[in-house]
Amino acid sequence: MLSRLADSLYWMSRNIERAENNSRVLSGHLIHMVEVSDEGIADRDWGEILEICASKADYDQLYNRIDREAIIQYLMMSPLNINSSMNCMLYARENAKATRDIIPDDLWEVLNHFHLSQKDWQELPNTRQHTQEYLKEVIKTSMTAQGVIESTMSRGIPYTFIKVGKWLERAEKTARVLNVVCEKNRREAPHKTSNYYYWLKALHFLNGYDGYIKEHPPSMESKHVLNFMIKESTFPRSIRYCIDHVSDAIQNLESGKVSHYSEDLFQMLELVKEEIEQTSIEQMDMEELMKFLDHFQDRCQTVSRMFSETYYLIEPVHVR
Amino acid sequence: MLINYQTGTFFDEMIQSNGQPKNHYQWFYQLVEEFSEQELKEKHETAQLNFLRQGITFTVYNHTGGTERTMPFDFVPIIIPEEQWNKVEKGIKQRMEALNLFLEDIYHDQEIVEAGIIPRDLIENNPYYYHKQVGGVKIPLNNHIFLAGVDLIRDEHGDYRVLEDNLRNPSGMSYVFQNRYVMRQVYPELFYQHSIESLEHQLSELHNAVTSHVPLNADPDKKPTAVLLTPGMYNSAYYDHVFLAQQMGIELVEGRDLIVKDDVVYMKTIRGLKRVDIIYRRIDDDFLDPEAFRPDSALGVAGLLSAYKKGNVSILNGIGNGVADDKAMYVYVPEMIRFYLDEEPILPNVETYFLSDPEKLDYVLDHLDELVVKNVGASGGYDMLIGPQSTEEERVEFRRKIIEKPSQYIAQPTIKLSRAPAYQDGRFYPCHVDLRVFVMNGRYTNVLPGGLSRVALKEGSLVVNSSQGGGGKDTWILTEGGQSNA
Known part of the structure; x- marks a missing residue:
């Protein structure tokens, strides 16, 4: 197999996994955060989430303070964050596109389907419910992709x-x-x-x-x-x-x-x-x-x- | 189905001037009559979504970057009776043979120039004539044209004419297969009782054609390794490349995957370097090898040309084919057929005027509003004036361009391109169509039955190119005579 294709497969897979993991962390945090009332602790918690899902240093360069909505957006769909769920899914699709002749068609279709719906998600109002639905969609896409890989490759x-x-x-x-x-x-x-x-x-x-x-x-x-x-x-x-x-x-x-x-x-x-x-x-x-x-x-x-x-x-x- | 459908003064593929369907469309007409309006709408949507979901897209570039678009699909097929197709097939084979002999000739002895049939200037001043690079090179099977996409149109009498030969990197073959695939998925009813030429074996035909071009110095004991060389995923025809590589089971490579060492081409794999024997390239000549052509090309492979000349690798289509399919040389193809084959052309050209001829130039400048003017070096429907549909400003602009460089342009009478019904937005209306026929040449010539019917979906438009709003249709060659109960 061509080295370039092997590289693309490797990164496609890493990006799918990363999108899923980051989405799960963010989604889990949004649910559990409700139980924290202390402002100081809440801010520190968000700092940790950034550390897990991206780089806090990169975030700090763009924003001068911990802002909940900004962080959610940053982790979910920001084009400026290379580890945002949206970007990971985009890279995964690009890598899949470069390897279309060796991956199962169904795998491509799963990733392409997500890509096609991405624009609709971006246009939805920024509510907690939409955020959760989007994160769930990322996780489900990753799991479906893995299902296709396991059952057809x-x-x-x-x-x-x-x-x-x-x-x-x-x-x-x-x-x-x-x-x-x-x-x-x-x-x-x-x-x-x-x-x-x-x-x-x-x-x-x-x-x-x-x-x-x-x-x-x-x-x-x-x-x-x-x-x-x-x-x-x-x-x-x-x-x-x-x-x-x-x-x-x-x-x-x-x-x-x-x-x-x-x-x-x-x-x-x-x-x-x-x-x-x-x-x-x-x-x-x-x-x-x-x-x-x-x-x-x-x-x-x-x-x-x-x-x-x-x-x-x-x-x-x-x-x- | 066709209330208020007007054939007008055009030749219609399906409908007679009295509003009744032609014989070979009768059964199709009846089947479609049985669909309800709702069904038609739903099926239409399902078909379009099918392409999007599978990512069968091409990329359109404009000032804001590239966007992926699907080629709109229209379900009303172009149906061609067997007898008529046989003639087309014969005509195309004849044309291919002559064009290939022409290419072999002008890169070797140039007999056709010596005989005074084609002016030397026209060849030597052609920007795609690469004599310096590949003159005198012997290539496998002496075959320059492995794959051609010949564009045919039908005039107001229904006669097929050749519009373009496309001998460099014709694209669109994947659409032929996908159109058929989607048709079968969404409109299975239409296939139940009729015999249509199948496309099943065509990809193995293509693969055979590729692998028959074994280079001189390939290891005779091994099966040759063939690859498809693509400019990459940002190329507008990338899907075409993916599909063909996948279906033929050959590696899809980019320039950066290849390396030339001691005039041998290798691809870089996870196990190190692997020798490549045959390259079906989808990169234009001038980007192939920065050492031999454009030094700024990042798509190509340094040293490729030298490997080719040494007989260590085959390149398909041959290098330098552009001299034979440009819009100026086109005029001479009938002469080539007479010269090399001593036959009369079976498929005629469209009448074409050279603007370097002052007499013709005057005529054309006086009749810009009636003619089609094309840049001889452009393709894809760009830099083209369609007289009857042009504005005064466009004509002024073209007049200026033509006078500035007359040899860069040719003119043709506006042909009344044939039309066929298209179903879009819940109604049937007539649209202009053409047909790209794919021809594979290896040890023998194989014409893919049917081809890509392209349709100008904008009402009244004559431009069928997908980059400019054109769509595609399935093309059916009827077998067993193709009458109503075939």
């Missing part, structure tokens, strides 16, 4: 690039959300009740509530939640699950063989797996956990870069 090279993109994006986002919540926890540790509430919210952000509650009814222990979202090997949004699957997928791609060009990538993936394996969440305090999560996010970027280099997704520098 051969488990070959294009499929692998799509899945690797999705898992890496997901793992990184999970780490980001947990990181922000750990930070909050550390700061506000004394209040037991708010503690409960933060971890519940984290699970909602990561779509992990249903899965978690079946394992741990009906408690909300921070260590349990962290263990579940970091180390649970059967939950498809946990860090471990994502990294294991990236590793397996690349093993398959290389038919189990390590070649000179893929050696670095394999070694890195083994290292990351080991790091997750050896992390003992029970014995770590919030500070250490944050360090681990930060470190893991860096690892994700390294894996992403190595993956791109291994398959020539990044133009090599021309030396003449």
